[in-house]
Amino acid sequence: MKHFLLIAISWVFTVLCATSTWAVSALPREKVLLDSDMVEAFDDGIAMLLLANAPNVELMGVTTLSGNSWVEMGTANAIRQLEQAGIRSVPVAAGLEYPLRPNRHELFALERKLTGRGHDLWTGSFGLKKPTNWQTAYKETYGTTPSMHPLAKHAVDFIIDTVRANPGQITIAAIGPCGNLALAVRKAPDIVPLIKRIIYMGGAFFQQGNTTPAAEFNWYFDPEAARIVVRSPFKEQIVLGLDVCEKVIFRREHYDRLIKTLANHPMRDMLRTSFAGQSFEKNPNFTFFVWDVLVSAVIIDPTLITESVECFIDVNDQMGLSYGQSLAYPQEAPLGVQKARIVTAVDSVRFWDLLNNLQYWQIKQ
Numbered sequence: 001m002k003h004f005l006l007i008a009i010s011w012v013f014t015v016l017c018a019t020s021t022w023a024v025s026a027l028p029r030e031k032v033l034l035d036s037d038m039v040e041a042f043d044d045g046i047a048m049l050l051l052a053n054a055p056n057v058e059l060m061g062v063t064t065l066s067g068n069s070w071v072e073m074g075t076a077n078a079i080r081q082l083e084q085a086g087i088r089s090v091p092v093a094a095g096l097e098y099p100l101r102p103n104r105h106e107l108f109a110l111e112r113k114l115t116g117r118g119h120d121l122w123t124g125s126f127g128l129k130k131p132t133n134w135q136t137a138y139k140e141t142y143g144t145t146p147s148m149h150p151l152a153k154h155a156v157d158f159i160i161d162t163v164r165a166n167p168g169q170i171t172i173a174a175i176g177p178c179g180n181l182a183l184a185v186r187k188a189p190d191i192v193p194l195i196k197r198i199i200y201m202g203g204a205f206f207q208q209g210n211t212t213p214a215a216e217f218n219w220y221f222d223p224e225a226a227r228i229v230v231r232s233p234f235k236e237q238i239v240l241g242l243d244v245c246e247k248v249i250f251r252r253e254h255y256d257r258l259i260k261t262l263a264n265h266p267m268r269d270m271l272r273t274s275f276a277g278q279s280f281e282k283n284p285n286f287t288f289f290v291w292d293v294l295v296s297a298v299i300i301d302p303t304l305i306t307e308s309v310e311c312f313i314d315v316n317d318q319m320g321l322s323y324g325q326s327l328a329y330p331q332e333a334p335l336g337v338q339k340a341r342i343v344t345a346v347d348s349v350r351f352w353d354l355l356n357n358l359q360y361w362q363i364k365q
């Protein structure tokens with residue numbers, strides 16, 4: 001009798017385990033489109049790899065545009081990092097070369113004199129030489145030829161087609177300037193109600209900007225585009241601006257931990273040679289932020305968000321001292337603005353644990 005009972009219990013246990021594993025793997029995965037001004041490793045590159053590997057996310061594609069880097073370089077960076085991580089199933093589509101305001105790149109030096117600098121000296125492609133094309137950028141940077149290629153389709157059309165093919169299911173992770181998205185919603189306004197939600201890294205609502213005293217880099221790079229997008233009537237908008245991003249400080253201890261986690265992973269070398277890696281290797285007191293990586297982390301685990309406020313939001317597109325500034329209105333707001341949830345705090349201990357969880361670093365050959 002005792003023997004029979006033991007067999008019965010172990011049978012029930014096996015069935016329960018099998019069903020719960022089945023239940024987890026059968027959960028629908030969050031479909032995410034990543035729109036990025038891609039760099040190596042921190043921050044856009046790591047944000048992309050987290051989403052590509054997360055078991056509860058289906059990364060539908062990566063669209064690139066100028067911002068941190070020229071779009072040609074960003075496309076090469078995206079391709080290279082996907083190759084390194086053995087991820088061949090995620091399409092990459094190249095998008096906008098320039099911000100919407102004509103000749104913005106030529107005017108940037110003058111503008112800088114007008115607005116002054118923020119606390120970050122980074123100016124991205126405003127201060128970099130434009131590569132001829134993505135293949136040259138790849139070859140010159142990595143010394144070899146790519147084994148993957150971006151789609152022939154423009155990023156704007158890729159966004160439109162992906163949203164239309166998956167109505168109500170796509171989360172857009174907007175971790176660069178908003179040019180691709182602005183043109184997508186202008187060209188195909190029907191996609192706005194079809195988008196499940198949009199999560200931005202952009203803006204600095206309750207604190208100073210990083211690129212100018214008033215504005216954060218992504219939204220300052222193309223204020224006209226950011227304004228078009230945040231004013232679109234999406235079902236849900238979530239914003240991670242500098243308000244939360246600058247609370248999660250990236251220190252040498254975090255870098256060392258990640259380097260250990262990435263032992264034997266090809267991304268380890270890329271991290272070491274990236275701007276953040278080199279800076280940590282040279283100076284143990286160096287600090288950095290993880291910006292876009294937080295967007296991916298809260299998509300993977302929304303319980304990381306510990307504080308947020310609901311406001312109507314906008315972006316100043318009037319050229320002047322506050323060009324590109326993000327605006328938050330708790331109650332009364334100008335006509336045409338939309339509501340957003342502005343994240344103001346995350347659980348940073350759990351964030352670093354998530355980043356060091358090996359399930360996000362499996363090489364898929």
Ligand code: RIB
Nearest residue numbers: 068175176201217218291
């Ligand atoms: O201001 C920080 C943002 O600008 C991040 O998205 C970073 O990658 C750059 O695009």
Ligand code: CA
Nearest residue numbers: 037044175176
């Ligand atoms: Ca970015």
